[in-house]
Amino acid sequence: MSLAKPQMRNLLQAAIKKNLAITAGVTTAAVAAYYFLVKAPRKQKYAEFYKNYDAEAEFERMRKLGLFQACSKDD
Amino acid sequence: MSTWSQLSFQDSASPLMEELIMFHDHAMLVLTLVTTLVGYIILTMFSNKFIDRFLLEGHLIEVIWTVIPAFLLIFIALPSLHLLYLLDEYDNPSLTIKSMGHQWYWSYEYSDFLDIEFDSYMIPSKDLEDNQFRLIEVDNRMIVPMNTYVRILVSSTDVIHSWTVPALSVKADAIPGRLNQLTFLVNRPGLFFGQCSEICGANHSFMPIVVESISMNSFLNWINNFE
Numbered sequence: 001m002s003l004a005k006p007q008m009r010n011l012l013q014a015a016i017k018k019n020l021a022i023t024a025g026v027t028t029a030a031v032a033a034y035y036f037l038v039k040a041p042r043k044q045k046y047a048e049f050y051k052n053y054d055a056e057a058e059f060e061r062m063r064k065l066g067l068f069q070a071c072s073k074d075d
Numbered sequence: 076m077s078t079w080s081q082l083s084f085q086d087s088a089s090p091l092m093e094e095l096i097m098f099h100d101h102a103m104l105v106l107t108l109v110t111t112l113v114g115y116i117i118l119t120m121f122s123n124k125f126i127d128r129f130l131l132e133g134h135l136i137e138v139i140w141t142v143i144p145a146f147l148l149i150f151i152a153l154p155s156l157h158l159l160y161l162l163d164e165y166d167n168p169s170l171t172i173k174s175m176g177h178q179w180y181w182s183y184e185y186s187d188f189l190d191i192e193f194d195s196y197m198i199p200s201k202d203l204e205d206n207q208f209r210l211i212e213v214d215n216r217m218i219v220p221m222n223t224y225v226r227i228l229v230s231s232t233d234v235i236h237s238w239t240v241p242a243l244s245v246k247a248d249a250i251p252g253r254l255n256q257l258t259f260l261v262n263r264p265g266l267f268f269g270q271c272s273e274i275c276g277a278n279h280s281f282m283p284i285v286v287e288s289i290s291m292n293s294f295l296n297w298i299n300n301f302e
Contacts, residue, residue: 011125012127019116023116027111030108039104042100050262055264059293
């Protein structure tokens, strides 16, 4: 019974190739997570907010609540 | 305004602030990539048992870890420069307001049409109404019309102050004997808050800025009826 010959050379190269593959996967996952969980939803939220945004209607709503100094809440 | 424990930017009230927020997300993507990469490499170092007593140089690895960061930096720099020049674009503002810093209040001058001047002091905490915010409310707000390019000329009568409204992505030092120009456009109505951003004495933290963005008609009525 003899053991299989262990790898004797190019240990660093082999380790680098393995780690490079793992790194590529992990960093891609991290960047994709940030993109799909933070960046893209934020852009979408801004787009949706302004898509049908009526600034004048919002102004009237806020004015009637009495939020502004420059205009009274009464018509 | 910011609420407690808020770490992120305030919601934007100007197209440029929106672009800045998106650019920040872009830069954070690159930072996430670099942090994950370096963090993983550090972790593998802990479990690595390789030894090389004769390690001297490694030209290939040196080239790799110079070129890749250069590409990453270019990836950040291109949208950054685009935004930088966009922020400096000048689009003939319809309204000019002078904002003068004093110890310890701001004063605003609307001298385009009628000579309108007023001071803007912080409302002391003991005088707050129930719906007002501590340390950031003022007695006379700076009124601007929405969806209109506004120019603010910032200066000071005594020491250096700094006028800023984070939601509008504007900040400029108020330096005595100097005029600094800011331009912005507020794309929604509401109240937007800022605080003096240059140490100016005992009440530096107690001279806030409030911008009130209203419809053009209401703004013109306010101008005409100002006493």
